[in-house]
Amino acid sequence: MTTTQKNQAQKPTGYARLVLADGTVFTGExxxxxxxxVGELCFNTAMTGQQEILADPSYAGQIVCFTFPHVGNVGTNDADEEASCDAAKHAATGMVMRADMTSPANYRSMSHFADWMDQRGIIGVSGVDTRAITRRIRESGMPMAVIAHSDTDAFxxxxxxxxxxxxxxxEGRELAADVMSSENADWKDGDWDWDTGHGVxxxxxxxxxxxxxxxxxxxxRRLVSAGARVTVVPxxxxxxxxxxxxxxxVVVSNGPGDPAATGRYALDAIRGVIDAGIPVLGICLGHQMLALALGGKTVKMAQGHHGANHPVKNHETGQxxxxxxxxxFAVDASSLPDDAVETHISLFDGTNCGFRLTSxxxxxxxxxxxxxxxxxxSYAVFDGFVASLKKETA
Structure with a gap:
């Protein structure tokens, strides 16, 4: 692809509708x-990184409405891929934005964002009032919705x-099985370096x-860069x-869906690892399932937390x-066992954002x-975890 071809704007290719479960219809291109x-409609407040967001397997079964109006100027590239296996490439089901998609104008871009979406099977709609959608979600919660795109205006x-x-x-929906790996695999790549690409x-x-x-x-990549050898298992x-x-x-990873639903087949394994005395780090869905494995509870949030600008108080450092x-979904901090110490809270709504066990x-x-x-x-989470493992194995 030449630079000229890469930077050509892709106009909307047809007609689109976003239809909410209450019957509201948003018309766009x-x-x-x-x-x-079909998906649960959420809003994301990040101003950059839309490729990584839509490629995040945690968004499986969701339609993402970007509050930032301009999307596409960075384009897409292979180095920013967030799916760690082929199954995980089926993540977000739709994308909603305010303005027409911007042409890529970045030296790292390999393809137009809209082309990348087409290859991933992600349906997009532009030209809708994303502020109205965001206010609706903030006031009434995340609705189920259908996003449709056609070359004719006959919906x-x-x-x-x-x-x-x-x-x-x-609620009650198990989605992790659709995006997880099917077999064990070693992971070698580390962080992306500006000049040399991913480290080894x-x-x-x-x-x-x-x-x-x-x-x-x-x-x-973060675990590798912190000094660990990494093996991924289903x-x-x-x-x-x-x-x-x-x-x-052991790291209990992020993922989509209701943690209680995934926990039906996952909690016994998590408990077995904990009981064996292996150090464990949970992230996102993994955090929630660790709480469930320890006898805690999770609750569905009205609007959830989606963005790259969320303030979290670290009680361990005071920062x-x-x-x-x-x-x-969120962990009910009051349901955690007596040997659990709450380490992080959201400064938006006070919900639990981390814990550790004293025992x-x-x-x-x-x-x-x-x-x-x-x-x-929060890179220190990985550095501290791997450093503690090195100390134990020294």
Whole structure:
């Protein structure tokens, strides 16, 4: 692809509708893939990193409405891929934006954002009032919705309303199995360097096994860059499967859906790893499932936390960290066991964003310390976890 071809603007390719479960219809122009897709409609406040957001497996089953109006000027590239396996490339089902998609104007861009969306099967709509959608979600919660894109303006709105109205909500929905890896695999890539690309993992160092429920690639890169060897295993692996690898530490990964639903097959394995005394780090969905495995509870949030500018108070350091978040469920801090210490809270609404156990080497965070996109304030989560494993194995 030449620079001229790469930087050509892609005009919307057709007509589009966003239809909410209450019957509200937003009319716009279509881009990306064509067809119809159902999902829970959420808003994301990040100003950059839209490729990483839509490629995050945690967004499986969701339609993302960007509050920032301009999308596309960075384009897309392979180095910013967040799916760690082929199954995880089926993440967000739709994207909503205010303005026409901007042409790529970045030297790292390999393709137009709309072309990338088409390849990923993501349906987009532009030209709608995203502020109205955001206010509606803020006041009434995240609705189920249908996003449709066609080359003709002949939509059966009654059928789309019924499809949105009858769609299964996120509560009770198990989605992790659709985006997790199917077999064990070693992960070698480290952080992306401005001049040389992704680094290469260490030949030695502690072995971290990542239980994959839709793990983001940058979580794995951060572990490698912190000095760990990393092996990814499917989230349906048993504790026996995990322990057979003789891990020095285990990461319970992020992922989509209701943690209680995924927990039906995952909690026994998580408990088995904890009972074996292996140090454990939970992230996002992994944080929630660790709480469930310890006897805690999770609750559905009205609007969730989705963005790259969320303030979290770290009680351990006294610092406020600006973090990336993407979750629609939260841990009920009052339900945690007596040996759990709350380490982080959201300064937006006071919800739990982290805990550790005083009796066992278990810790977790609700936010995404690997960023991608977002600030790197919480990189110390990975550095501290791997450093503790190195100390134990020295």
């Amino acid at each position: 279509g881009l990306g893939a064509t067809g119809e897709s 059966d709105l009654d059928a789309l309303r019924e499809k949105a109205r009858s769609a299964q909500t996120m 993992g260490p030949a030695d160092g502690p072995l971290v096994v990542a239980l994959d429920y839709g793990v983001k690639a940058n979580i794995l 989230g349906k692996s048993s504790a026996k499967d995990v322990l057979a690898l003789k891990p020095d530490g 406020v960290e600006i973090v990336s978040m993407n979750h629609g 066992r080497p278990v810790m977790s965070v609700q936010h995404h310390p690997e960023a991608s996109p977002g600030p790197q304030d």
